[in-house]
Amino acid sequence: MSEEVEMKPCPFCGGEIDDMGKADHPAYFATTQNPTRYAVNCSRCLTMGPFAPSTNGAILAWNARAAPKVKALEWKDFEGMGAKAGAYYQANYMITLWRGRGQFEVSFSYPGHGTGYDGERFHDSLEAAKAAAQADYEARILAALE
Numbered sequence: 001m002s003e004e005v006e007m008k009p010c011p012f013c014g015g016e017i018d019d020m021g022k023a024d025h026p027a028y029f030a031t032t033q034n035p036t037r038y039a040v041n042c043s044r045c046l047t048m049g050p051f052a053p054s055t056n057g058a059i060l061a062w063n064a065r066a067a068p069k070v071k072a073l074e075w076k077d078f079e080g081m082g083a084k085a086g087a088y089y090q091a092n093y094m095i096t097l098w099r100g101r102g103q104f105e106v107s108f109s110y111p112g113h114g115t116g117y118d119g120e121r122f123h124d125s126l127e128a129a130k131a132a133a134q135a136d137y138e139a140r141i142l143a144a145l146e
């Protein structure tokens with residue numbers, strides 16, 4: 001290898017990549033179909049790639065890899081009783097003000113189904129409830145990505 005290219009931490013888990021995490025490690029490449037393809041492999045979260053024809057190319061491609069960002073939920077007032085945001089398909093997040101207890105409840109629903117929300121339900125402010133819903137939304141979206 002001619003010159004070392006500095007490698008960025010993993011965009012998904014923030015893990016620093018050590019030598020064992022490089023996919024040009026012989027033990028790793030012995031099992032691939034094409035030994036001329038290289039990729040950085042995060043040994044913590046197992047994110048790999050993109051592939052390139054050289055180790056430096058693989059590192060440059062890795063460094064250019066951006067962590068996916070999930071869009072912010074777009075909240076609409078829900079008849080003065082809280083807020084509502086469409087998540088994906090027909091799923092919605094709802095935030096409902098419980099006037100008696102002075103708290104906002106987060107829920108998540110599909111048509112014909114009850115809530116599928118397992119996070120902290122009650123929050124002292126609308127902003128805190130929105131943040132909890134956003135965190136749940138991001139976790140659901142990111143869970144579907146490699």
Ligand SMILES: [Zn+2]
Nearest residue numbers: 010013042045
């Ligand atoms: Zn990682």
